[in-house]
Amino acid sequence: MEPKLELLEILIMLAPILFMIPFIALFGFWIWMLIDCLTKESPQGNDKIVWTLVVIFGSIIGAFLYFFIRRPQRIKQASYCTPPLQVPMNKQAVTSIALGIAGPPLYSILIGFFLSIAAIILGHISLKQIRSGQTRGREIARAGLIMGYAPLVLFFAAIAIIAAVAIIFGEPIENVI
Numbered sequence: 001m002e003p004k005l006e007l008l009e010i011l012i013m014l015a016p017i018l019f020m021i022p023f024i025a026l027f028g029f030w031i032w033m034l035i036d037c038l039t040k041e042s043p044q045g046n047d048k049i050v051w052t053l054v055v056i057f058g059s060i061i062g063a064f065l066y067f068f069i070r071r072p073q074r075i076k077q078a079s080y081c082t083p084p085l086q087v088p089m090n091k092q093a094v095t096s097i098a099l100g101i102a103g104p105p106l107y108s109i110l111i112g113f114f115l116s117i118a119a120i121i122l123g124h125i126s127l128k129q130i131r132s133g134q135t136r137g138r139e140i141a142r143a144g145l146i147m148g149y150a151p152l153v154l155f156f157a158a159i160a161i162i163a164a165v166a167i168i169f170g171e172p173i174e175n176v177i
Contacts, residue, residue: 026060033063033071041074046089050097050140057101058147065146069139092126093137093144100147107155116155119148 034055041048051070054062100119106112123145130138 029067030055030060030063033066036071037066045086046094050089050094054097054101054140054143058143061147061150062101062143065143069143073139087134087136090126090130090135090137090141092122092129093135093141096120096122096126096144097140097147098144100144103148104151107151112151113155116148116152119144120152123148 034052037048037051037055041051047070051066055066056062058065096119099115099122103112103115103119106115123141126135126137126141126144129135130141
């Protein structure tokens, strides 16, 4: 007679599979956005290059930025019969997103902190310039702001959590880290 597997044992055996399902789904979404960007973005201008780099280096965050910011606008533009006027891309917007992407990997040596601040400043400057109508790239500037603000917020949240743990347990902060 074979022993019956208890529910806990079954869950323990299925845990690795259940744990991988969200990661596989997110990877599939990332691949979908990368293919969408590579195949459907116009080769005119820098949009295709910039958004491809955002999706590749921004990983899942870059894919979500492309999905929610750029993709709806591209679909809306495609519905018009006349091509949009070629207005030059705002260089500060492109620099903002580049710094926003480069910042998080460098947080361990605190250079990322300053890159995130620079991305935020350049993102706001570029949005102001874009509102005047002389350049384009509002979505890229917004993505640069998000990529600048997100790691900054996480950085300060981590500091707050470490400080709270130190205060709650009465330990010197050096012992907590």
